Amino acid sequence: MSDYLEQVFNGLSLGWILLLVALGLTFTFGQMRVINMAHGELIMAGAYTPYVLQTEIGLFAGAKGAAFVVALPLAFVVAGALGVLLERTLLSRMVNRPLDTLLVTFGVSLILQQAAKDRFGAPNADVVTPTWLRGNWDLLGFTMPHRRLFIMALGLVVIVGVWAFMAKLPQGRRMRAVMQNRDLASVSGLATRRVDAVTFFLGSGLAGVAGVAVSLIGSVGSQIGTDYVIDAFLVVIVGGLGTLRGAVIAAFALGMTNAFSEYFTTASLGKAIVFILVVAFLQFRPNGLVAFRTRGLAT
Amino acid sequence: MAKGRRFRGSIALALTVALAMAATACGDDDSEEGTGGSGDEGGDEPVKVGVLHSLSGTMSISEVAVHDAELLAIKEINEAGGVLGRQIEPVVEDGQSDWPTFAEKAEKLLTVDKVAAVFGGWTSASRKAMLPVFEGLDGLLFYPVQYEGLEASPNIFYTGATTNQQIIPALDYLKEQGLTKVYLVGSDYVFPRTANKEIKAYAEANGLEILGEDYLPLGETDTATLVSKVEAAAPDVVFNTLNGDTNVAFFKEFTAKGITPDEIQTISVSVAEEEVSGIGIDNIVGHLVAWNYYQTTDTPENVEFVEAFKAEYGEDRVVADPIEAGYNAVYIWAAAVEKAGSFEVDAVKEAAKGLELDTPEGPITVSDWNQHISKTARIGQINAEGLIDEVWASDGPIEPDPCLEDYPWAEGLAQGECDAAHAAAE
Numbered sequence: 001m002s003d004y005l006e007q008v009f010n011g012l013s014l015g016w017i018l019l020l021v022a023l024g025l026t027f028t029f030g031q032m033r034v035i036n037m038a039h040g041e042l043i044m045a046g047a048y049t050p051y052v053l054q055t056e057i058g059l060f061a062g063a064k065g066a067a068f069v070v071a072l073p074l075a076f077v078v079a080g081a082l083g084v085l086l087e088r089t090l091l092s093r094m095v096n097r098p099l100d101t102l103l104v105t106f107g108v109s110l111i112l113q114q115a116a117k118d119r120f121g122a123p124n125a126d127v128v129t130p131t132w133l134r135g136n137w138d139l140l141g142f143t144m145p146h147r148r149l150f151i152m153a154l155g156l157v158v159i160v161g162v163w164a165f166m167a168k169l170p171q172g173r174r175m176r177a178v179m180q181n182r183d184l185a186s187v188s189g190l191a192t193r194r195v196d197a198v199t200f201f202l203g204s205g206l207a208g209v210a211g212v213a214v215s216l217i218g219s220v221g222s223q224i225g226t227d228y229v230i231d232a233f234l235v236v237i238v239g240g241l242g243t244l245r246g247a248v249i250a251a252f253a254l255g256m257t258n259a260f261s262e263y264f265t266t267a268s269l270g271k272a273i274v275f276i277l278v279v280a281f282l283q284f285r286p287n288g289l290v291a292f293r294t295r296g297l298a299t
Numbered sequence: 300m301a302k303g304r305r306f307r308g309s310i311a312l313a314l315t316v317a318l319a320m321a322a323t324a325c326g327d328d329d330s331e332e333g334t335g336g337s338g339d340e341g342g343d344e345p346v347k348v349g350v351l352h353s354l355s356g357t358m359s360i361s362e363v364a365v366h367d368a369e370l371l372a373i374k375e376i377n378e379a380g381g382v383l384g385r386q387i388e389p390v391v392e393d394g395q396s397d398w399p400t401f402a403e404k405a406e407k408l409l410t411v412d413k414v415a416a417v418f419g420g421w422t423s424a425s426r427k428a429m430l431p432v433f434e435g436l437d438g439l440l441f442y443p444v445q446y447e448g449l450e451a452s453p454n455i456f457y458t459g460a461t462t463n464q465q466i467i468p469a470l471d472y473l474k475e476q477g478l479t480k481v482y483l484v485g486s487d488y489v490f491p492r493t494a495n496k497e498i499k500a501y502a503e504a505n506g507l508e509i510l511g512e513d514y515l516p517l518g519e520t521d522t523a524t525l526v527s528k529v530e531a532a533a534p535d536v537v538f539n540t541l542n543g544d545t546n547v548a549f550f551k552e553f554t555a556k557g558i559t560p561d562e563i564q565t566i567s568v569s570v571a572e573e574e575v576s577g578i579g580i581d582n583i584v585g586h587l588v589a590w591n592y593y594q595t596t597d598t599p600e601n602v603e604f605v606e607a608f609k610a611e612y613g614e615d616r617v618v619a620d621p622i623e624a625g626y627n628a629v630y631i632w633a634a635a636v637e638k639a640g641s642f643e644v645d646a647v648k649e650a651a652k653g654l655e656l657d658t659p660e661g662p663i664t665v666s667d668w669n670q671h672i673s674k675t676a677r678i679g680q681i682n683a684e685g686l687i688d689e690v691w692a693s694d695g696p697i698e699p700d701p702c703l704e705d706y707p708w709a710e711g712l713a714q715g716e717c718d719a720a721h722a723a724a725e
Contacts, residue, residue: 003531010523017570019523066399066463124360124544129551134581136557145555148523218520218548223356262524263457267515268487270524 002141007263008256013148015255016155017217019248021228022235023162025176026247027203028083029236032196034091034099037105039232040225041112042204044213046075046084046117047220051125065130068212072154075208079125083204084197090201116222124221125135133216146189147216149266154213158206163244165202175199238278240288249289301584323668345381345388346642348373348632350421351429353464357397357518357543360577361569362421365443366391368618369418371611372629382633383640388413395552396430396518396543405429415642416441416632418625422517422542423447423490430455439644441628444621445568445590447493447699450721451669451720454644456651458624458631460674461701462497469538469566469589469675470501473690478535478564480508484525484549484563485540488515494540494568497712499702505710510534513539520548526556529563539567546570550582560585571619572686590620591674592660594686601659617686620660627658631665631672641722663696668724669717671699 011148027080028036050071053060060067094100121178133150136143166172177185178195186192214224236253257277264272285291300317350369352362381387391411392404392565401420407434408414408598416439420426423446433440433454441457448462448707473481483498495512502509510532513525522545541549546569553565566587572594574584588672594605594617603627609620631654636642654665663672673696679687702713 003527006527009526010527013523014521063632110433124357124547124577126547126579128579134555136555138557142527143556144554147555148515217551219360219544221355221359221544223518224520227520258526263528266513267519269515 004143005140007259009142009144009148009260009279010263012252012255012261013255015252016152018235020151020155020158020213020254021207022232022239022247022251023158023208024203024206025232025236026239026241026244028197029233029241032199033098033241034087034200035102035105036086036110036203036210037229038086038109038225039204039207040227041109041116042079042225042227043206043211043214043228044084044112044220044222044225046079046126046208047127047167047215048145048211049075049118049208050127050212050215051120053130053222059231062149064128065132067298068127068130068133071212072209075185075212076205077208079208079211080201080205083207084201086204087197087200092196102295113222113225120222123215124219126219127215141296151213151299158209158245162202162206162236166244170194171198175202194262225254234278238281238288240290243288243290246290247287248266252291309387321666335400341387344388346383347388347412347414348629349405349412349414349419350389351394351401351404351408351417351418353396353425354391354393355419358394358396358421359573360544360547361542361573362394363619364616364619364622365421366620367616368608368626369411369443369629371608372626375607376613376629377525382636383642385555387633388528394419398424399423401425402428402432402563405432405438405440406436409433409436414518414680415439416638416647418443418628419589419630420444421492421621422488422596423493424488427489429608437644439632439647441632443624443628447490448703449716451671451701451721452716453648453670453719455670456613456628456631456665457671457686457699457701458628459621461671461699462703464492464591464674464676464697464699465568465589465703466494466497467501467706468693468697469568469678470505470507472589472678473507473536473538473566476509477505480510480533480535482489482510482529482532482534482537483512483540484529484537485514486517486542486545488542490542491540495538498538498711500708501706510646513547517543519545520525522549522552525549526552526558530556530558531702534563535677537563537565539565544577546574547578550586554582560587560665570712571621573619573622575681575685575687580681580683583681583709584683586677587690588681589676589681589689590622590679590687592620593679593689594618595686595688596626596660596677598657598661600657604659623659627656627660627663627672630658631656635665661696666699669686669699669701669720671701673698 028034035163037110053067054064054073090104091101108156133146136145173196174190178192182192235247235250258270258274261273347439350366353359370389373389377386394401409418418441420442421444424441430452442455443458445460445465483495499509538719541666566589568589570588606616609616633653634654635647639646651665652667656663661675665672676693678691679690680690682688702717705710
């Protein structure tokens with residue numbers, strides 16, 4: 001019984017990681033229909049932030065834990081800035097040209113990966129886990145590592161923050177307006193280009209925060225972006241493009257499915273099973289879990 | 300009017316492209332006719348050798364240091380006068396932890412750079428990818444990492460341990476210590492799968508119980524489910540053949556769940572001093588490893604080697620078994636070349652047979668038929684400084700038996716891989 005509970009915990013833990021990684025993509029892909037292949041590298045930029053703070057900023061030489069905490073908002077800003085730069089210089093010139101954005105962002109991702117290799121060296125870097133995150137909690141017969149609990153808490157804070165932003169703040173409402181019907185929003189007087197920049201900043205910043213979370217689990221290298229970008233796209237597609245609720249449900253569904261199928265079979269087979277189930281699911285609901293229905297001609 | 304402008308534009312573009320191609324073609328010709336590769340050209344021209352390791356990707360955590368050691372050996376030999384009076388020029392390539400890339404770069408080193416020998420590889424997957432290249436082009440590969448055995452290519456020298464020099468002594472040790480319930484954990488490629496086949500055959504013949512066998516894709520960092528499975532099975536020991544970054548995630552998760560080596564011990568064959576610094580000492584202290592050499596190994600050659608390595612690359616660098624094996628590989632090749640008086644592959648291979656050398660791991664002898672070397676097996680335990688203390692060693696160097704011919708329980712595993720080597724030796 002406790003084995004199953006443990007797997008539920010592992011599934012939830014994986015789900016939170018998937019959600020953090022995919023949340024940013026929900027905005028850029030879901031709302032702006034921009035296929036950002038460089039999303040993984042934004043995660044990588046976020047993952048390197050605590051490493052830079054811990055090893056290169058003398059201020060934090062003795063306080064790796066403090067460096068880690070500071071890295072969270074900093075990664076948001078760094079990745080967000082990188083994303084906005086990408087959007088303003090390249091993507092804004094390619095509105096409504098999805099194939100072009102795909103190719104361009106793919107190229108940007110390669111450039112960013114090589115830049116990381118040149119800057120940080122090819123071997124992977126290790127982010128030191130803060131002392132207050134080591135150790136674990138024994139509950140209901142199984143152990144929960146503090147790191148994973150922290151990722152869950154972080155995910156919760158992020159999700160609540162994003163929901164509050166979208167529902168309550170005027171910038172969030174503007175984002176929703178542009179997402180639902182761009183032409184109508186623009187005709188109503190919204191500066192759609194500026195809203196796009198804010199959306200991209202938010203989406204990229206969230207990827208950066210996800211990167212910090214990911215640095216707790218394994219080592220940080222120039223290729224970790226490619227490890228996570230496919231899972232991120234999977235969550236967004238299954239969840240239904242652009243919907244927060246869909247992304248949340250999809251992330252946990254995928255996380256649980258992955259954890260349980262890996263438990264009963266093997267890691268490789270577990271991944272294959274998840275993909276097969278996603279393909280089967282998309283046959284029945286091609287618009288994803290939570291589809292966006294409008295009365296307009298543009299969907 | 301517009302059509303005319305577009306037409307002229309495309310001609311201009313075509314001309315530019317043609318010019319660019321011509322320019323690069325000219326450039327390439329110059330470099331190919333350049334100074335000598337192998338062959339008995341003699342004289343003062345340097346001799347090129349290839350150094351082919353993963354300098355990026357998941358395996359770079361392990362391989363960059365091996366490449367460093369090989370460059371150090373080349374530098375030392377050059378300072379002592381080179382080999383056959385010629386300086387050695389290393390040509391470094393990055394395998395990028397991608398096996399087809401290893402094969403591609405190996406082919407480039409042999410055909411374009413015309414190197415006399417290549418020092419490279421780590422994963423058995425990279426070696427298997429390079430094997431047909433070296434056999435097809437009759438090149439020479441020096442492979443410095445422990446592996447699963449069951450191979451004896453005429454074009455590869457194996458300076459790392461084969462099964463009977465690492466895995467089998469480790470299993471003997473576990474049996475002696477009474478750790479008989481074993482859980483097998485590995486990365487999903489040829490080395491762990493083959494090694495586990497051998498382990499299961501040994502277990503059946505020697506009374507060890509295999510509680511489970513699980514594989515993770517190379518580069519996988521989510522080890523939560525695997526660690527849960529291991530915990531649930533409650534083995535005495537985990538035999539760990541994971542490679543690359545996955546070890547970082549595995550030991551972090553293992554320790555985060557509060558499992559100590561007293562509850563579940565692990566013994567790893569791909570974790571050495573280099574990987575320990577990537578994993579974090581606190582996450583792995585007290586766990587066992589099985590190798591043939593540690594930084595703490597007590598020989599006069601080792602004292603010199605450690606000093607030289609740290610002087611070249613930094614005081615906080617560590618040395619480990621594959622690093623030392625890479626270093627030895629260059630010296631073995633140089634010694635064989637001196638003895639043969641030539642860089643020709645067949646002459647070097649003949650001269651290497653029975654070659655004896657004093658190395659940091661102790662005195663070694665190159666086999667006279669399978670191009671492996673004799674090695675002492677040593678079991679170690681990771682200490683609080685991140686170095687490894689020897690807790691058991693075999694009585695002197697063990698002769699390499701890559702196809703496990705001396706072990707009745709291993710019958711059928713080799714499937715004739717060593718027949719060619721036996722035939723060539725007669």
